[in-house]
């Protein structure tokens with residue numbers, strides 16, 4: 260399957276890919292290395308051991324301060340507990356080794372990575388972390404098939420490329436400004452940050468989208484700093500603000516109406532929460548000091564009332580005994596999780612011992628709605644129009 264995909268990409272992009280497959284360095288071939296930032300992505304965490312395979316590898320060993328060249332195919336293995344020894348006092352991550360191959364590709368865990376792989380030793384555990392160091396533009400092209408869909412129209416992927424590049428540069432800036440020495444990487448390859456693929460995930464549309472937007476990011480009108488750009492799968496009718504979801508304000512965001520995602524994916528979702536679980540949720544809210552201490556026995560005795568709720572409300576109101584609480588709709592999702600609350604766009608009702616939730620959309624609802632972007636691209640709109648819809652107070656800037 261992997262071979263098939265590779266051949267498919269190679270055939271479609273014959274002119275570009277044949278040199279990659281059969282000669283030297285894909286990264287250098289695809290992108291002019293000098294002006295493009297290098298990003299460090301955490302691709303493996305808490306590993307007991309690390310095995311990296313490649314051809315014509317150069318290895319820099321940070322502990323021994325040596326540089327070694329291995330001709331031909333080589334397997335490099337690290338048993339991470341071995342390095343605890345006298346390093347057991349360490350309080351932060353340290354670099355162990357950096358590997359690169361003349362082919363531009365290294366294999367780890369049956370995946371092929373472009374660029375360099377850096378092995379670091381975690382601070383406390385006898386474990387390693389693995390960091391992939393690659394050109395930001397390669398990172399973006401490998402991310403598009405994972406964070407969106409590599410087969411989607413190029414204009415939708417271009418909007419995603421600009422959004423993801425902005426987020427990545429924001430995280431890179433954060434690491435450089437952080438005093439923390441243990442920040443050996445810029446961001447994680449996980450839902451915590453952004454998910455990127457590896458070499459075989461690349462599609463022609465993803466590659467085209469990254470190249471056609473090279474160096475482009477979104478910036479707010481009135482700030483010199485790069486601020487984070489967020490995106491999600493489907494807003495279900497409206498987008499919301501970062502502050503509503505994570506509590507911290509991010510400049511430039513506005514909530515926008517979106518009908519574009521309406522006809523894509525499931526029209527709505529439903530969930531149920533038993534009253535007893537809702538009481539536990541209230542206990543959590545009190546513990547987190549999100550609401551004042553309140554006697555929850557009124558809820559147990561059915562002496563409470565939920566105000567009529569609608570999609571358009573960003574919070575719901577509940578009367579408990581003598582108290583009334585206005586709760587942000589993002590709190591239940593944070594507590595009950597994404598399976599019960601696929602999105603923050605819903606309305607809630609109470610019916611004999613249980614709460615009934617009907618929702619639309621998928622994801623946190625902040626920033627660009629990906630299915631909305633798909634719809635706009637299918638209707639012939641370009642990525643600038645798509646970005647302007649979801650980020651009307653941001654402007655497109657070409658950094659390099």
Ligand SMILES: [Zn+2]
Pocket residue numbers: 493494495496497517518519520521628630631
């Ligand atoms: Zn939408």
